[in-house]
Amino acid sequence: MCRGIDGVIDTRIAKAEWPRNRRLKPSTVVPIRAAFSRRVKGRKITAIQRMGKRIVLILDDDWRIVFEPRMTGLALVANPPTDEHLRLSLHLRGGKVSLLMFWDRRGLSTLRLLSPEEFVKVLGPARLGPDALRISVRQLRETFGKSRRAIKVALLDQRCVAGIGNLYASEILFEAKVDPRRRCDLLTARQWSRIHTAISSVLVEAVSYEGSTLSDGTYRNALNQTGDYQNHHRVYDLAGQICCGCEGDEIRRIVQAQRSTFFCPTCQRMP
């Protein structure tokens, strides 16, 4: 997610610009735009960091700009998909990149400017679990092992493990050959081990393909290029198709916690 925007490191923010559009309701911005602009103006971006699904820009006064793209937000250093959905432009000086833009078609994303104290409250360990790419099997079992929740639902809980989205939870459980409806407390050590391996392999593969641009076309990388991982999905958005694993059963779509889950009933048979 931070790929392609490393060029903003060591730049100085000359201006924050908020394009106005009457058709769109404003995205969530904290604090209000005027205060945000005033505080970031003249600040240097000293580092950039991914925390779960968020992008964090660290400023030289230790305040942080936290961007949560959620479903529809993008951070871009190239022209955005449309002009009308551009939410914020940061004009930068002194580095490789002179413009960092935040774009959002539906306004579900959030932008926050946080003091060091607020940052700990919002993104501290109480609110955000260990990163999915760093968590150990032991941590995974300690976190979820006694939960009665379905494993698919649990994997989406960012307080437990950070960085797994809905699409990836389905792909991970297919790769691990685990039924998404299975209760956490009934999973075996062998299954936890496979889930742990699958978390890394699926996420690393997805990142290598620059993510998934689904049928709504929203997702783009920082250069406004579509991802290609959607062409490598094993189950997500493939309901009714023959499973690539068993080449016999059809992929099914079910709903868990109001979210789509895709799986192969044969390859991921309980228990």
Added chain:
DNA sequence: CATATGTCCTGAGAGC
């Protein structure tokens, strides 16, 4: 305490 549900937002697509 653990888990479940309602809410926000826009645009695509279905149905008539």
Added chain:
DNA sequence: TGCTCTCAGGACATAT
């Protein structure tokens, strides 16, 4: 053709 309706889902607030 053009309208109305439904749906998509990440994180948080509120309810059970």
